Amino acid sequence: MLLQLRSCLLLLLMTQPVWPIVQATYTPTFDGSQAFVYLNSQCDFGPRPPGSDNLSLCRAYIVGCMTTDGWNITLQNFTYLGVPCVNIIGRWGSSDNACLILGAHYDTRPQADQESNPTNRTKPVIGANDGASGVAVLLELACALPEEVRGSVEFVFFDAEDSGNINSWQWIVGSTYYVGQLSSDRKTTIRAMILLDMVGDTNVRLLRETSSTKSLQDYLWSIAEDIGHNGTFLDDIGASILDDHRPFLSAGIPSLDIIQHNPFPSYWHTLEDTPDKCSAGSLEIVGQVLETFVVQYANNTTSFSQDTGFLAYVPLLILLFVVCLVAYSRLRQR
Numbered sequence: 396m397l398l399q400l401r402s403c404l405l406l407l408l409m410t411q412p413v414w415p416i417v418q419a420t421y422t423p424t425f426d427g428s429q430a431f432v433y434l435n436s437q438c439d440f441g442p443r444p445p446g447s448d449n450l451s452l453c454r455a456y457i458v459g460c461m462t463t464d465g466w467n468i469t470l471q472n473f474t475y476l477g478v479p480c481v482n483i484i485g486r487w488g489s490s491d492n493a494c495l496i497l498g499a500h501y502d503t504r505p506q507a508d509q510e511s512n513p514t515n516r517t518k519p520v521i522g523a524n525d526g527a528s529g530v531a532v533l534l535e536l537a538c539a540l541p542e543e544v545r546g547s548v549e550f551v552f553f554d555a556e557d558s559g560n561i562n563s564w565q566w567i568v569g570s571t572y573y574v575g576q577l578s579s580d581r582k583t584t585i586r587a588m589i590l591l592d593m594v595g596d597t598n599v600r601l602l603r604e605t606s607s608t609k610s611l612q613d614y615l616w617s618i619a620e621d622i623g624h625n626g627t628f629l630d631d632i633g634a635s636i637l638d639d640h641r642p643f644l645s646a647g648i649p650s651l652d653i654i655q656h657n658p659f660p661s662y663w664h665t666l667e668d669t670p671d672k673c674s675a676g677s678l679e680i681v682g683q684v685l686e687t688f689v690v691q692y693a694n695n696t697t698s699f700s701q702d703t704g705f706l707a708y709v710p711l712l713i714l715l716f717v718v719c720l721v722a723y724s725r726l727r728q729r
């Protein structure tokens with residue numbers, strides 16, 4: 396029985412993904428202060444709900460930044476509940492089979508429904524952290540990534556993520572539309588999707604979002620630790636978040652949501668979500684981890700089995716519990 400117990404423990408240990416230690420041979424060039432310029436510029440357009448003129452101006456700004464850095468842009472137009480929406484897709488050269496999707500939503504919430512003052516709850520939010528921060532990191536990454544890895548990446552800026560439960564809208568509308576348009580062939584060529592959402596808080600702290608693909612999360616978290624950012628990418632379990640990575644998970648694509656949550660920042664979905672709550676230093680930490688990840692990832696053939704996050708370990712834990720129970724009862728019988 397003890398042998399059984401020992402082999403069971405060994406089996407449990409072996410199922411934990413063990414990533415090779417990442418050699419610090421690459422020095423990221425991601426510039427947090429430039430990313431903060433991107434964050435401020437988006438906020439300067441004002442609140443950016445779907446279908447608004449402000450969002451159109453912000454879209455033109457994102458497209459301008461991306462094309463300046465040499466990326467080819469495709470605008471994916473669709474209509475939702477009568478409102479015209481647009482996902483922005485950035486590809487390198489003629490490549491339309493990148494193995495890694497990097498995403499963030501660029502719309503902002505139409506109403507500050509978490510405001511303590513009821514009269515403010517129908518006003519739109521600026522979305523410095525909730526919206527602009529993820530986009531800012533992606534825009535600086537589009538500039539910082541070495542040219543030789545750019546063909547491995549597709550950037551997607553999602554529209555219509557953050558209007559859920561307002562005027563009968565659903566959440567994550569843009570990403571749902573994007574995944575719905577993928578051919579089955581294309582789905583098999585995407586090896587991973589990484590989403591950035593609310594990554595700019597001055598005291599950014601990132602827990603492990605539990606619906607994300609754990610092996611992909613382990614890989615990125617190990618890179619964060621190797622380059623000294625485990626004070627931000629905390630090895631603590633968070634919660635399951637409904638966000639733009641979900642349609643990708645549903646399509647069988649390994650996906651990771653990098654998001655400050657559990658709790659969300661106190662100003663989340665209020666009028667206080669303004670640039671002064673964010674910092675260049677926080678954007679730089681997240682950007683450097685992501686840049687290092689992309690460079691490592693583009694240079695190997697790692698693929699991530701889609702698992703069900705932490706739920707994948709439940710059967711093993713149950714088995715271990717039963718074995719221990721049997722062993723204990725046998726010992727008591729002696």
Ligand SMILES: [Zn+2]
Nearest residue numbers: 504525557664
């Ligand atoms: Zn939001």
